[in-house]
Amino acid sequence: MNNQRREILKAGGGLGLFGLLAAAGLITPGEARAEWNKAAFDAKTIDETLKALGATAPANSADVQLTAPDIAENGAVVPVGVVSTLAGVEAIAILVEKNPNPLAASFMLPVGTEPSVQTRVKMGQTSDVYALVKAGGKFFIAKKEIKVTLGGCGG
Amino acid sequence: MADPMKIRASAKDGITEVKVLMSHEMETGQRKDSSGNLVPAHFITEITAEHNGRQVLAGQFGTAISKNPYLAFKFKGGAKGDKLSVSWVDSKGDKRTDEVQIA
Amino acid sequence: MQPNLRTALATAALALAGPAFGQGSTMDEIARYREMLADGNPAELLEAKGEELWKKPRGPKNASLEQCDMGLGPGKLDGAYAQLPRYFADTKKVMDAESRLVHCMVSLQGFTEAEATKRWFSKPGQDSDIEALVTYIGGKSNGAKINVPARHPEEARMAKVGEYIFYRRSGPQDFSCAICHGQEGKRIRLQELGNLTTQAGAGTAMSTWPSYRVSQGAVWTMQRRLIDCMRQARWPEPKYLADSVIALEVFLQKTASGTVMQTPGIKR
Numbered sequence: 001m002n003n004q005r006r007e008i009l010k011a012g013g014g015l016g017l018f019g020l021l022a023a024a025g026l027i028t029p030g031e032a033r034a035e036w037n038k039a040a041f042d043a044k045t046i047d048e049t050l051k052a053l054g055a056t057a058p059a060n061s062a063d064v065q066l067t068a069p070d071i072a073e074n075g076a077v078v079p080v081g082v083v084s085t086l087a088g089v090e091a092i093a094i095l096v097e098k099n100p101n102p103l104a105a106s107f108m109l110p111v112g113t114e115p116s117v118q119t120r121v122k123m124g125q126t127s128d129v130y131a132l133v134k135a136g137g138k139f140f141i142a143k144k145e146i147k148v149t150l151g152g153c154g155g
Numbered sequence: 156m157a158d159p160m161k162i163r164a165s166a167k168d169g170i171t172e173v174k175v176l177m178s179h180e181m182e183t184g185q186r187k188d189s190s191g192n193l194v195p196a197h198f199i200t201e202i203t204a205e206h207n208g209r210q211v212l213a214g215q216f217g218t219a220i221s222k223n224p225y226l227a228f229k230f231k232g233g234a235k236g237d238k239l240s241v242s243w244v245d246s247k248g249d250k251r252t253d254e255v256q257i258a
Numbered sequence: 259m260q261p262n263l264r265t266a267l268a269t270a271a272l273a274l275a276g277p278a279f280g281q282g283s284t285m286d287e288i289a290r291y292r293e294m295l296a297d298g299n300p301a302e303l304l305e306a307k308g309e310e311l312w313k314k315p316r317g318p319k320n321a322s323l324e325q326c327d328m329g330l331g332p333g334k335l336d337g338a339y340a341q342l343p344r345y346f347a348d349t350k351k352v353m354d355a356e357s358r359l360v361h362c363m364v365s366l367q368g369f370t371e372a373e374a375t376k377r378w379f380s381k382p383g384q385d386s387d388i389e390a391l392v393t394y395i396g397g398k399s400n401g402a403k404i405n406v407p408a409r410h411p412e413e414a415r416m417a418k419v420g421e422y423i424f425y426r427r428s429g430p431q432d433f434s435c436a437i438c439h440g441q442e443g444k445r446i447r448l449q450e451l452g453n454l455t456t457q458a459g460a461g462t463a464m465s466t467w468p469s470y471r472v473s474q475g476a477v478w479t480m481q482r483r484l485i486d487c488m489r490q491a492r493w494p495e496p497k498y499l500a501d502s503v504i505a506l507e508v509f510l511q512k513t514a515s516g517t518v519m520q521t522p523g524i525k526r
Binding site for chain 1: 284285287290291292294295321447448449472473475526
């Protein structure tokens with residue numbers, strides 16, 4: 001990677017770099033890949049994480065949904081999905097408030113990819129889980145509490 | 156030397172649904188081994204998916220993604236027989252790419 | 259009916275329904291959690307690895323396991339797990355899937371038993387070939403009916419021994435398997451405890467192993483499940499492949515016979 005591109009990556013600060021870099025003519029769609037966003041993954045609070053993702057004051061939105069069970073039988077594997085009915089979704093991130101580092105994953109969605117991702121996260125304890133969506137250059141957020149139960153023996 | 160992924164990709168009504176299972180320990184860096192030493196973090200940091208060479212997803216993971224990560228997503232287009240490849244890179248620089256044909 | 263009385267009755271009914279409804283929705287959400295996990299079971303990764311290990315020439319004899327006889331003839335794996343344990347004339351022993359697999363690793367591939375069983379379960383960063391192979395072998399019985407009638411005298415004897423162990427109170431807590439698994443409707447915290455004395459209860463338990471345990475991030479085999487049950491009951495832990503574990507398996511598989519295998523499973 002050349003230095004010029006690295007500087008621009010730093011300046012961009014995370015999600016949604018694709019448009020910026022493509023506009024600058026520095027990359028072709030085939031190589032759209034931001035560097036791992038260390039600042040966002042190392043952040044210790046939701047606010048710090050949102051800041052590192054460039055998403056200050058995202059709007060609460062009913063058009064963002066977090067699909068997850070209300071209760072997880074084990075915190076090591078908690079299925080979490082994010083779907084949105086918003087148009088032009090460019091990025092999705094999943095945050096677990098009470099984890100040591102809230103950011104679990106972030107995704108960049110090229111044009112044509114549906115605003116629907118599912119994965120599985122670790123949760124140290126019962127916590128609010130946030131779905132952050134970037135659409136049309138703006139950030140939207142939704143949350144849901146997922147309870148983590150203490151296990152008995154495993155069937 | 157990473158084990159292969161398990162990728163399922165199926166096209167229906169103009170949408171391709173992709174489900175991926177990756178074989179990875181996803182060490183958080185917070186677990187102690189039996190002698191009480193902290194096991195260093197080792198986890199997948201980046202994942203990308205391409206359909207016939209065109210990127211359809213780029214993701215970044217932290218340590219909170221569960222062991223043996225699962226990821227599902229959908230994109231417009233894709234036909235039976237098309238190539239769908241998924242690649243990951245982890246925090247130690249290990250890599251893995253697997254490819255399937257869309258069913 | 260007086261309006262007031264009606265209101266009072268309705269309130270009482272609501273109060274009664276309240277806690278019951280609360281518990282119902284908790285169980286519904288747990289069911290939803292399990293459903294969301296079922297689509298994309300990491301055990302599938304191990305199944306693929308097990309298949310590779312099964313077909314790959316390995317060991318001092320550089321042989322694959324493809325000629326291993328799991329009870330239905332050499333190399334015949336479809337439905338084999340569902341009819342184990344059974345009596346094998348060549349070893350004159352009742353063997354379960356795991357002891358038979360180890361027998362094949364020794365006789366066909368030339369491993370010593372100690373080598374074959376050295377890592378019979380995985381730890382983080384340490385894979386277990388046995389775990390992968392048993393997951394593969396188990397998966398070859400997915401959809402098959404469990405069929406362990408235990409008609410051979412040796413099988414019948416093992417079923418009897420297994421039943422005895424199931425009901426025997428032992429260890430510092432004077433505990434038996436039956437205390438947790440001999441009645442309907444029991445649970446530990448949020449985990450229901452199956453009644454393993456009935457076909458349905460034993461079936462629910464037996465048909466879903468080998469199973470990926472999300473709490474461990476690993477597939478557990480039936481041997482590991484039972485040995486760990488005994489540890490949790492504060493009994494001395496049997497050795498891997500011990501006859502006592504196989505006897506319990508015969509008893510449980512016999513009780514579960516007729517139920518359909520859904521393996522590999524996924525559990526908390």
